Amino acid sequence: NILKAFANYHPIVLFSYFILVVGMTMFYMHPIYLMISLIFSILLSLQVNRTSFLSGLKWMVPFFLVAAIVNPLISHDGELIILYVDNNPITIEAIVYGFAMSIMICSVIFWFGCYNTIMTSDKFLYLFGKIAPSFALIISLTLRLVPRFxxxxxxxxxxxxxxxxxxxxxxxxxxxxxxxxxxxxxxxxxxxxxxxxxxxxxxRGYGMPKRSTFSLFTFEKRDGLLLAIMLILASVNVLGSFLGYNDYYFYPTFSEITFHPISYLLYGSFTLLVAIPVTIELWEALKWRSLISKN
Known part of the structure; x- marks a missing residue:
């Protein structure tokens, strides 16, 4: 069951949301950021397509464990050594970093699964059809390839x-x-x-310079407002990274997870950003129930 309220926003808003969320999930290796991204990617996946998500866990859980175990076997950095395997140290830092990488990869996969459902081929072609028609067509066909096959x-x-x-x-x-x-x-x-x-x-004349196109998508005030909110929330975190407030290092040993007003601001702004689809859907559901109760 696709999120109808969020999916009805303008394609540029939807595309910008997934670009920001996936980009920040891949960029920040901070444990709190990773857990926030994982939790809301799971919540969104359950709302977008519960059956497909639950069936995909059959191979995601083994993948998560394998990816987490492989890192300490190939990376021997870190100060907290727990044992030696063939004279190679196995460190707690490498184990935790392996789990962090697994969480990041799983989150990105979940986000892309939601993107593939919400950002349909017609929306993608609308955004990039005029800029790069051949590239847009190839990407659109590629995204449809796996489910059709x-x-x-x-x-x-x-x-x-x-x-x-x-x-x-x-x-x-x-x-x-x-x-x-x-x-x-x-x-x-x-x-x-x-x-x-x-x-x-x-x-149909696809790719011809004088070819006209028809679209039902219109950029409304609510689209501009939501896009501005997303950019502000993302900018807060980007500024925090430049100032070093949301940096986290696993090597040579764990850095400290800070909890002060600026940290709360950064964690909260990232949470608000990734929670936008779920929040919009809950808000629309409450409005709908309110209208029904009045009638």
């Missing part, structure tokens, strides 16, 4: 199953044969679909 491969697998080419049963050689057949059909479908798409876009 997943759907099509299920359709092909079900069709092949009806004629006895079931990839889940039979001998090992039989399964390989069925898998190769499904992949071959999928590649043929993809190439045929690419030709049809190219012919369709050419017939």
């Amino acid at each position: 997943k759907h099509q491969i299920r359709v092909i697998a079900h069709a092949q199953k009806t004629i006895g080419m079931d990839v889940t049963t039979g001998s090992f050689l039989h399964r390989i044969k069925c898998g190769i057949r499904i992949i071959s059909i999928l590649i043929s479908w993809a190439l045929d679909n690419a030709i049809e798409t190219a012919d369709s876009m050419k017939a």
Whole structure:
């Protein structure tokens, strides 16, 4: 269930939001920033597509653990040594940094999952279709590629199953044969679909300089207000990073997590930024319930 209230904002507002949130999540390795980003990326993912998010946890949890364990095995920096493996020190700093990297990567993946649902291809083409039509078309098609391939491969697998080419049963050689057949059909479908798409876009004059476009998107006052709020909140954190208030280091040992008025201002502004979609949706839900109760 997509967030209708937030998704109805202008595409430039939606795109700016995800650029700011993903960029700051990747830039700041501060533990408090990472936890805030992870919590709200999970909340937004649950509201955007609960079923897809919960099914994706089957491989995200093992990935999280593997990524966290690998770092102390390849990085031996740090002062707090807990043991030696083949004369290589395993430090607490490296372990914690591995978990921090895993949290950052998982958060970014969750944010991109929400982006892929909310920032649809028509919104992306609206933003970049005139600036770089070929690039916008490639990015738009790429974002649609994985879900379309997943759907099509299920359709092909079900069709092949009806004629006895079931990839889940039979001998090992039989399964390989069925898998190769499904992949071959999928590649043929993809190439045929690419030709049809190219012919369709050419017939519609896509990329021509004098081609007119139609769009339902209009930049309203609420879009300008929300965009200004996002830029102010992001600017507060960028200024804090220049002044060194939200810096955090894992090596050679952990730096101190500060709690003073400026730190609270930075943590609060980042929380408000990442919480914008959830806040807007809750506000609209309360307004709707209020209107129903009055009637």
